[in-house]
Amino acid sequence: MKQIQMTQNPSFSLISTNKIIQMSDVSTSYDSRNFALEKINLSITRGTNYAIVGQSGSGKSTLLKLMNGMMIPSSGTIKIDYISPNMNNKKFKKMMHTIGYIPQSLGLVKNITVLDNILIGALPRLNKMQSFFKKFPEHEIIEARRIISLVGLTGKENRQAYMLSGGEKRRVAIARALMQKPTILLADEIVSELDHVTAKEIMNLIADAQKKMNLTAIMVHHDMKLALEYANRVAVIKEGHKILEIGVEGDTIVDFQTGDMTTEEIMGMYADDAKK
Amino acid sequence: MTPKNNILIGVIIGLIVITSYNIDANPLDFVDGFSNLGIILEEILVLENIIDNTKYVPSALLAMFETLQMAFIGTVVGVVIGMPFSMLAARNLNSKFVYAPIRTLLAIVRTFPSILWAILFVIVVGLGPFAGVLAIILYTIGFVTKLQFESIETIDSDPMDAVSSIGVSKFQLIRYVVIPEAASHLLGQMLYMFDYNVRQSAILGIVGAGGIGFFIIQYIKFFEYGKAAVYLFVVLIVVLGIEWISVKIRDKYIVKSQHGMEVTAK
Numbered sequence: 001m002k003q004i005q006m007t008q009n010p011s012f013s014l015i016s017t018n019k020i021i022q023m024s025d026v027s028t029s030y031d032s033r034n035f036a037l038e039k040i041n042l043s044i045t046r047g048t049n050y051a052i053v054g055q056s057g058s059g060k061s062t063l064l065k066l067m068n069g070m071m072i073p074s075s076g077t078i079k080i081d082y083i084s085p086n087m088n089n090k091k092f093k094k095m096m097h098t099i100g101y102i103p104q105s106l107g108l109v110k111n112i113t114v115l116d117n118i119l120i121g122a123l124p125r126l127n128k129m130q131s132f133f134k135k136f137p138e139h140e141i142i143e144a145r146r147i148i149s150l151v152g153l154t155g156k157e158n159r160q161a162y163m164l165s166g167g168e169k170r171r172v173a174i175a176r177a178l179m180q181k182p183t184i185l186l187a188d189e190i191v192s193e194l195d196h197v198t199a200k201e202i203m204n205l206i207a208d209a210q211k212k213m214n215l216t217a218i219m220v221h222h223d224m225k226l227a228l229e230y231a232n233r234v235a236v237i238k239e240g241h242k243i244l245e246i247g248v249e250g251d252t253i254v255d256f257q258t259g260d261m262t263t264e265e266i267m268g269m270y271a272d273d274a275k276k
Numbered sequence: 277m278t279p280k281n282n283i284l285i286g287v288i289i290g291l292i293v294i295t296s297y298n299i300d301a302n303p304l305d306f307v308d309g310f311s312n313l314g315i316i317l318e319e320i321l322v323l324e325n326i327i328d329n330t331k332y333v334p335s336a337l338l339a340m341f342e343t344l345q346m347a348f349i350g351t352v353v354g355v356v357i358g359m360p361f362s363m364l365a366a367r368n369l370n371s372k373f374v375y376a377p378i379r380t381l382l383a384i385v386r387t388f389p390s391i392l393w394a395i396l397f398v399i400v401v402g403l404g405p406f407a408g409v410l411a412i413i414l415y416t417i418g419f420v421t422k423l424q425f426e427s428i429e430t431i432d433s434d435p436m437d438a439v440s441s442i443g444v445s446k447f448q449l450i451r452y453v454v455i456p457e458a459a460s461h462l463l464g465q466m467l468y469m470f471d472y473n474v475r476q477s478a479i480l481g482i483v484g485a486g487g488i489g490f491f492i493i494q495y496i497k498f499f500e501y502g503k504a505a506v507y508l509f510v511v512l513i514v515v516l517g518i519e520w521i522s523v524k525i526r527d528k529y530i531v532k533s534q535h536g537m538e539v540t541a542k
């Protein structure tokens with residue numbers, strides 16, 4: 001059976017090796033009544049700078065949580081580098097070490113220093129003794145300092161995290177994720193609340209890291225303009241559905257797909273909005 | 277005030293009357309016996325008695341020092357032993373199969389007042405402060421773990437989620453997120469526990485488990501109220517002193533960092 005499929009579609013394996021994230025017909029809900037996401041299909045090529053855009057409550061954060069195993073779909077399948085996300089699966093747990101996740105709330109440990117927060121990203125590389133005595137190897141501390149200067153926090157490494165400004169906190173969260181030596185970076189609206197200049201600085205920083213480390217960056221944005229400016233592909237989520245996916249190269253749209261809905265349905269939704 | 281509240285107050289007053297009758301509580305006894313207090317006070321407050329009794333102050337201080345040692349060792353060891361149990365009892369860190377039995381165990385430990393532990397350990401290890409220390413340790417474990425796991429359960433889930441998503445071990449999560457996030461609470465609870473254990477240790481001597489209480493009960497037994505008063509006075513001063521110091525420490529280190537937490541709700 002499998003063999004037949006292969007012969008029928010010889011390019012199948014070639015294409016699929018490039019797909020770091022694949023979701024097919026994924027639905028999930030927080031309660032049993034409403035779907036937070038419904039029948040999501042998407043596949044993300046390794047090294048892409050992927051953006052997810054949508055209104056508040058559309059399900060963007062939920063989509064990210066599915067990508068690092070923090071949420072499990074109620075139906076459909078997800079493959080992250082060909083492994084189904086599952087915290088209890090040793091193989092996936094190992095993969096989590098290299099999935100950088102910057103939640104909307106950032107999730108910094110407030111009462112410890114900037115440096116200590118960033119070193120958390122290196123925890124999976126410590127052995128039991130090192131982590132018991134909080135003894136990070138010298139090269140990890142050097143790496144942490146390199147990342148601190150990369151994100152522009154030099155001089156603040158010994159400041160408690162709660163004493164930082166919003167923008168500085170975001171830089172710490174980014175640094176913690178980079179400390180993981182990530183292959184995938186998930187970032188949830190990390191520039192939405194920042195002024196334009198700082199937002200650009202942070203976006204450039206991630207774009208640089210992405211190119212240098214061959215990262216797959218998946219970033220959630222409120223602002224479509226920002227998404228189009230930085231991303232190669234943009235998915236638009238509305239009310240738990242992926243309605244559009246756009247491929248961008250420079251200033252030109254090279255690919256335009258309607259997602260899980262037909263064009264008429266999308267138009268219908270916008271018509272509804274207009275009526276309201 | 278609603279009729280429901282009135283009924284509730286009526287019921288409470290009724291219960292007080294019934295239970296008083298049951299335990300033989302009689303206000304008249306109290307009034308009659310009040311004059312006894314006068315006799316004791318008279319003995320204590322006569323000036324030459326006071327001067328005479330000051331010579332017991334050094335030995336009282338020594339006994340109080342033993343009490344403080346008992347409280348200190350008992351608190352530190354109890355808190356240290358209690359900590360892993362608290363981690364296992366916290367619902368946000370464990371499955372039901374882990375926290376439920378641990379909580380039950382701790383609840384059983386908690387049902388014993390320290391004086392009962394003291395009696396038990398006097399039987400096991402004999403009279404003296406060691407029995408008292410063991411009693412304080414057990415009592416501390418039962419009591420402080422409840423404070424600890426409750427505060428662990430209230431820590432912010434955002435950093436917990438963010439760091440778990442890295443795939444760290446549970447030990448690392450506790451060491452690098454849970455303890456730092458709960459540190460100010462845990463420290464505050466330890467101070468509170470020490471405060472409380474000093475008072476308790478002062479009493480445990482009554483059952484022969486060391487400390488200043490042993491002398492106080494001896495003097496009372498032999499109607500030497502003046503000496504007992506000196507010892508009680510030393511307890512009062514030291515307890516007040518410790519209370520004052522722990523308030524200072526709390527203000528300086530704990531309140532400040534909690535303020536910081538509030539500021540950074542985001």
Ligand SMILES: Nc1ncnc2c1ncn2[C@@H]1O[C@H](COP(=O)(O)OP(=O)(O)OP(=O)(O)O)[C@@H](O)[C@H]1O
Pocket residue numbers: 030031036054055056057058059060061062063104
């Ligand atoms: N913990 C939760 N419990 C119950 N429902 C939730 C929870 N988190 C999100 N939801 C619901 O799921 C839906 C999608 O939420 P999600 O957080 O993914 O939206 P979002 O697109 O990230 O929104 P925002 O832009 O405001 O962050 C919303 O309807 C929300 O109310």
Ligand SMILES: [Mg+2]
Pocket residue numbers: 060061062104188
């Ligand atoms: Mg969100």
